[in-house]
Amino acid sequence: MRVNFTVNGRPQEADDVWEGESLLYVLRERLGLPGSKNACEQGECGSCTVRLDGEPVCACLVAAGQVEGREVVTVEGLADFAKQRAERGGCATGACGTDGKAGTSLQDAQHWAAKGQDSQTGEGTELSPVQQAFIDAGAVQCGFCTPGLLVAADEMLERNPNPTDADIREALSGNLCRCTGYEKIMDAVRLAAARQGEAV
């Protein structure tokens, strides 16, 4: 079957999709976006976390046919997504964290488009605050859990700009990491929250 949807602000079309394929497979193997990771394919590890119409979901558990006409943001688009959110006022103001609702509306997502970036060395790449914080805090080791954690952490900070440690742990409880013992991940999210606070 054919599936049309939007990924990181760009319309995408996938052809000859087998009906049992997941969104994760389509992203990774058909659209050249392998950033979302395939660690468990059973919704237990969060490494494939993407935003589907703004909501963090496990891409491995979304059937490809279910994303027809919908908006997906992956780790590859996270920096642009965060930048455009900040430019649009988004939740950098903290406003959308107060009512407990997800902060990126479908409308916001539709206004947003990815820009090109130099991917060879990573040098000169513009990063979102949470991406930068993960590097700075030493939260990346093997890095396989990192994309999913970044998408989940970014969404939490959008909703809840001043999380307690327990809030961070709860929000990231669907993302397994096997390398770090999570301490540096906690540091990174605290750091991103603090920097986000300073930027306001």
Next chain:
Amino acid sequence: MDFLRPASWEEALAAKAEHPTAVPIAGGTDVMVEINFDHRRPEYLLDLNRIGDLYEWEVGEDSVRLGASVPYTRIMEHLRAELPGLALASHTVASPQIRNRGGVGGNLGTASPAGDAHPALLAAGAEVEVESVRGSRRIPIDEFYTGVKRNALAADELIRAVHIKKADGPQQYSKVGTRNAMVIAVCAFGLALHPETRTVRTGIGSAAPTPVRAKAAEEFLNAALEEGGFWDNGKIITPSVAKQFAELCSGACNPIDDVRGTASYRRHAVGVMARRTLTWTWESYRGTDGRANQKGSVA
């Protein structure tokens, strides 16, 4: 495999009538695991994501009509007051990502004894609204679970909504797993006080072939509360009553040994959860409880 994408409820019913073996998929949190791991190859997948009606809920006079696909996250956010037991149960479901996709309809459709919503539905009292091209009917929750991963649905029927009684008293929900988040229930227990009818209802998960109520325990407690005038005098429930209630709840279990836990542990744990949830709800009913408030972000 064919992927059916009905745009409306009527189309979905027609598709299900035409292809009774079609497997409905909404949140995908059960079905996709089975497909990814090659445990299931349905002839048809029936996608319910485009049917907006399934994502809506209405709060009525006595009950809440909860669309089958309303994600657990929404239940936690918006229905904590009306459906406190189910909101607590929703919070124990897997992870935030899964709670954003999964809903009660999936739990009911799969009818796994380990489904997190079942004990809360049994305790609150609920009816499952199911429909086919032949018509609509409501199945009382007590009659819904018919066997291990089997339910009362006919082959051409789909779950449209669940009608759950609004809480008229405190409700609690506990689940034992061997880690602190993202865990399938070793066993679970739901308890609801119904002061209006002066009854108590329970629900037990993962400790019998189907989700069950501990009816003997309920009857015992109803009688004990009535006899002692507890509903009126608001006294602390005596330890011996709580103990016997817990034992009867354990006795309602018919568990197995599996990789998640032993049968003996499940019986024991259900008893402990029964006693604790009774204490929490009763303290709340008496209005003396300062501790029952659970923190935890709701989205």
Next chain:
Amino acid sequence: MPANGAPTKITQGTRTKGGIGESTLRPDGTLKVTGEFAYSSDMWHEDMLWGQILRSTVAHAEIVSIDTSEALAMAGVYAVMTYDDLPTDVRNYGLEIQDTPVLAHGKVRHHGEPVAIVAADHPETARRAAAKIKVDYRELPVITDEASATAPDAILVHEGRDDHHSGHVPHPNIVHRQPILRGDAAAAAERADFVVKGEYTFGMQDQAFLGPESGLAVPDEDGGVHLYIATQWLHSDLKQIAPVLGLPERKVRMTLSGVGGAFGGREDLSMQIHACLLAMRTGKPVKIVYNRFESFFGHVHRHPAKLYYEHGATKDGKLTHVKCRIVLDGGAYASASPAVVGNASSLSIGPYVVDDVDIEAIALYTNNPPCGAMRGFGAVQACFAYEAQMDKLADAVGMDRVAFRQLNAMEQGTIMPTGQPVDSPAPVAELLRRVKAMPLPPERQWESSEGSDVRQLPGGLSNTTHGEGVVRGVGYAVGIKNVGFSEGFDDYSTAKVRMEVIAGQPVATVHTAMAEVGQGGVTVHAQIARTELGVTQVTIHPADTQVGSAGSTSASRQTYVTGGAVKNSCELVREKVLEIGRRKFGSYHPAWATAELLLEGGKVVTDGGEVLADLVDVLEGESVEVEAEWRHRPTEAFDLRTGQGNGHVQYSFAAHRAVVEVDTELGLVKVIELACAQDVGKALNPLSVIGQIQGGTLQGMGVAVMEEIIVDPKTAKVRNPSFTDYLLPTILDTPIIPVDVLELADDHAPYGLRGIGEAPTLSSTPAVLAAIRNATGLELNRTPVRPEHLTGTA
């Protein structure tokens, strides 16, 4: 110029930015946070096929027949291969003993053993084809434990063994046996005022790296193959792959892809040979990616173990003797079992002084899943048992548990049970002092004015307690791990270092075959090059087999051994650079001949700080490149009868204090804090060091309270091959992990460093167990502890 041309003795690199000792950031960090980093499962090639493995559904059986005809007839299927299709007579592989069939031959020995492979145009086509292969099994009785393995009429898991251990083992179903006898344990036992005995069980742990086994094999025009792969040791893979393919090693080109964690689980081959075989058969690129279910069958696990201990002490608390017997279940194939036996036996008494020991360790062949390398192997299982014994014995003597350990703690100069003196710092007592001195976390942190925060209680979000039944416990443990390959293994690494001017800047390039699996070796190599060569720009070349072997990323060895190789090659490059400088500019300044010269800040300077030349000018029109092997001190084999021998090169020590809160009624545990103190010799990158310690600590906690592969003892089949039922700690299960790093240099090691990766995994588990015992008063002789063990409902 120095008359003899000997290396210039200098104190190099102390003023260069980004050198050793700084917490420089990962060079691959940006790629990893943007999703651009290419892991082995991300590889993609035009026209590539997907490989699929058909695995045995039973643990032990004769294969009566295999019928692939239906599978081959399917549209989209390009190849189906079984044992009979293997191209050469080399049809087995293995790390030390080549006992593992590439595809099952006549018999399967464990659940999930590869039987056939398929290549097709879509993974679903490949799966359907594999499902159509008909295998007729005649089941055999399963061997699952020591009793069934060594029974007089036991079926031999491997008939006709002729490996180098087969001559000295007491039974063919024992892979390897290592006794260690020193002093006279029986006589010493007579002096003991207190004797404690214990039997302990250690469950089967999985490495559970998140990046699944995967890779892409691309046929080369010359008849060879290029494999993009996630592994821990490229050259070891190469040595096992090439003969099976019938290719010379130079025709099997291997490039390291992104590795999503390893922890020992990628030391053995998984899909490497299968992908190459299918690529060569079809002439097309073939990608294989395991799913999580398959991953549980696709790599070896940590050896489960039974451990039998007797410890004695005098009434003033001095250890008299230790007798122990450690039985490791190696499963169906040898993998790293012999080395696991060596570690378990030689480290079996822990970091304590005991002159009289009687030790035996064995590994079994059974029909259980094969077990091999996992972080801290051998030492992890032993530490769980000896630390439980130390608590028991302290209680028997009536001493404080930490003080009892400190009284018996080894130190520099202590003689190991193997007769080997410990010739570098061994601050065991000090590490214990440090963890004990850390402030305890406050009690009842779940309470606040708003009520109970269930997230901070046992059971977490599952809402099982609001404080009822919750009891706190505290426990301590300390461990010892060998660093590097032991027992006479020729443990070396190779580094190629190049220095040249690029775009007007001096640039160093470091090329090794070291597998970066997340540990941060690439970060450290750049730091070493900056320190040794005084440059800021360092390029880390992708790891491949175009350079000599780096050895494995395991045994806590890479910073020591490949770090040592990089340092050594940098030193040789530096000498050559200075030679060029002397040749070009020596006549302009006498210091070129007389002073100690350093490379710093892109310049050649004297030790007094005087600048002699810019490196850009020295290297103008020239480049310097050195590829050299580097070895640590040699070790010796252990005597097969007495276990005596200088078998280890270095030891690593860590201590933990665990604070737990246990819901004693429901048997649920929340670990509140796992404080760790570790001696790292020298922290080359402090941020990475702490990350390693915290990560290792949590893996130790996992096997204390939740992680276990459950094998049915009747069928030897795995019952929980998924992340639904093999539970890893989530961030909500994770305690705070304060770390106290001690830096006591080992003068034998580069920069005085000590391998760090494994030690924190050892003591974490027994510390948590001790804390749970402290909270519950239960004996708890197995790990992991499950709720039923804490509630009498097992």
